[in-house]
Structures are given as structure tokens and as C-alpha cells.
Amino acid sequence: MLVPILKQGDYLIASIQSELSDADLLKLRDDLVRRVSEFRSRGVIVDVTVLDVMDSFATRTLRSMAHMVMLRGAETVIVGIQPEVAFSMVQLGLRLEGVTTALDLEEGLSLLDHKIKGDNGLG
Amino acid sequence: MKRKETNEPSNEADTALRQELVEHFREKRELLRQQWVEQMTTKGLLAGMTREDIENESITIYDTCIVCLETGEYEGAQTYAMRMAERGVLRGMTTEQIIGGILTLRDVYGRSLFEWYQQDMERLSAALDIYEPVANKIISIVALAFVEEREKVVRQQQEAIRELSTPVLQVRDQLLILPIIGVIDTHRARQLTEQLLRTIRTRRAKVVVMDITGVPAVDSKIAGHLVQTVDASKLMGATVIVTGISPEIAQTLVTLGVDIAKMNTVGDLQGGIEVANQFLGYKVVRTYPEADLNHKEKKVQ
16 A cells, blocks of 8 residues: 655655555655655654554554654654554553654644744644 | 242142241231341341331231242342342441341241241251241342342442543643542553543643642552553643652652653642643733622633
8 A cells, every 4th residue: 555645845744544564664664764855855744543553563663764764854743643542552562752743734734843943842 | 040949849748838837927927027026126227217117118028028938939029129228228227237137037937936836846847948948048139139239339339430530621722631539540540541532632632731639649550550641642742741749659659660751740730730831832911910700801811
């Protein structure tokens, strides 16, 4: 399942449309990390609203993606984690250390605006 | 619960004897019932009941028991015991009163049998063979009805406490407060977290002030739950500020080595809300020295 990556001004938005296999996730990570410098993006938003499950592999992949993106000079925000998903993640001990999270796309965008324009946003 | 077969008369001699017992008890009804009431009064088991109540109840119980003996069926007794338990619990009767009363009745019946069959030991023993299982069965029915009633009440109250105990309140846009009062167990912690996460989504909250002033004690398990709540909220994009940590709880948390560095903590609820205001960019300004509370047109913040 291909994940569309949209360019929106200084940001890249990856909007996940359906459950992803491990291979899809890795491909998404590689694509994003490559595109960040291609478009000289300052921020990346990954929308996971449709995911009903976040297992350890998905968590690890998203975390490593965020770190790689950071090394390429951009910020990552994960948005749209559902209450049930958040709860089961903490129960399984899965953490997204060093990764910014926001409620939804709108919040994620305003968070990036704050961060990149030097304002004091939350997080 | 029903075990009709075992209690059904097995042969004719039995049936005859059973009938004899029933007739005996019916004949002596007034006498025995008076004895029973007297004995209960001396034992103080009837405290809080009116004369009329005692008459009605004792007649019904007496007759119900005889019907059980006669037919070997306990449905009537069961229904009656359940009704009695319901009313008893409402009136605040103690279990001791009820069980004591029924045990006294058993003794009264038993004694009357001893007197009746004084001359004929064999017949007495046969009569007791019939009488005892019935009496025991009735007592166990009453006891069970009471225990069930109590458990029902306890369950209802637990349910009520649970529902009342996790309010998530919005104080202003994007700011929720979550006052926690009472003991947290695994079940409650889970419910609390789920409710908080749902509210974060529906109210689009960014900051949550979690006040634990009302939590008496914290152990490593509960601390783990709190950390989980904080982490899960973070995943939903909301920052949690924990307030109201008592000296004892602070000590426990440090001793347990809970990772508090990750948690935002502020002394009390007021401080927590102030910090949350700062986070969200709110500034509370006092506009007028003494705002008139009776006047609707005052400006809030």
C-alpha cells in the first residue's frame, strides 16, 4: 500500500490511508527521509489516524524515522494516535521518546509553525 | 438450587410420618409460634420491629416452613427469603437477627418433636430424619438469600463509586482538569486513562492538570499507572501536569525510583492551572477590584 507524501509549503505530510505491512512502513521511512532534502522541507507530519494498532515494529520504525529526519535537518510530528492505540502502546511499554506527537493534522501544523518560527509551542 | 428428588418422600411410611409431622405443627401452630416469638424477644432479635410486623412475619415464616416440609418444594421459601432479605437490608436489620430468628424457629420445632415423641425413640429418630434436612435446607436458603442481597448492594455501590470517581472537566479551551479522589486500583486506573484519552480527543485538549490531592497512598503499581496515563496523553499530543503530591507520596515516589523527571509536577491545583495558562498563552487579568457577582455583565478573564 503506497502512502502518499504531500508537499505543503515547508512541510511534508504523509497521510497513511490503510493498515501498513512492515515492508510498507520501511518504504515510507525511506521515501520520507529521501524527500526531506529533495524538497528542503523543515518539517514532516505523519498522520496515523487510520491505524488501529501500533506494534513494536511500527513504533520503532516511526521513532527511527523521526531521528533520521532530524539528522537531515527537519522536525517530525506524529499526529492522530487514537485513544485506544495510545493506551495499548503504553501498556505494551512502547514509547516514542524524542518524537513530538499532536492530536491531529491541524494541531501538528500549528505545532510545527511554532517550533520552526521560534515560538514556544507545546511539547 | 432445586433438589426436589432427594426431598421427595421415598415410601409410604415416610409419607405418613411426614403428614403426621405437618399436622402436629399445624395443630400446635399458635403455641409454638408464641414460643418462638418469646424466645426471639428474649434474645433481642426483634429490635426495631413493630408488634404487627412481628405477628405477620412470624405467621408467614411459620407457614412457609410447614409447606416446605409438606411438599418438599422450596420455591416459596426461596422467594420469601429473597423478599425478606431485600426488606431486611433496607431496614438495616443485621444478618445476626435474621439467621438467629430462623435458628430459633428450628429449635422450637425440634423441641416440640422431642416432647411429642418422648415415649417412642425410634419414631423420634425417624421423624428427625425427615425434619432435619428440611430445616437445614431452609436455613441455608435464608442465609444465601442474605449474602446475595448484601453482595448485590456492594456491587451496586462499587459501580456507583466507579462512575462518580473519574470526572474529566474542562476549565477553559484546551485545558482539562482531572481530580483523582480515593484509592486507585488497576481497573480504575485503566478506566481513568481511557476516559481521559477520549476527552482529550473530543475536547481537543493540549494540557491536562491531574490533581492527586485526594489519593491517600501510592505504591509502585499505582505510580506505574500514573506514568502510563501521562505517556498515553503525550502520545495524543497533550501535556500532563501532576499536582497535589503529598510529602508521603513524594517520598514513596523517590524511594521507588519512579522516573519523575519526565513528569511535570506543580505543588497544588492552583499552581498547576497557572502553569497550564502559561503553557497555553493565557493571561488572567483582574479587571475590576470587586466584580459584582450579582451582575451578569461582568467580564471573565
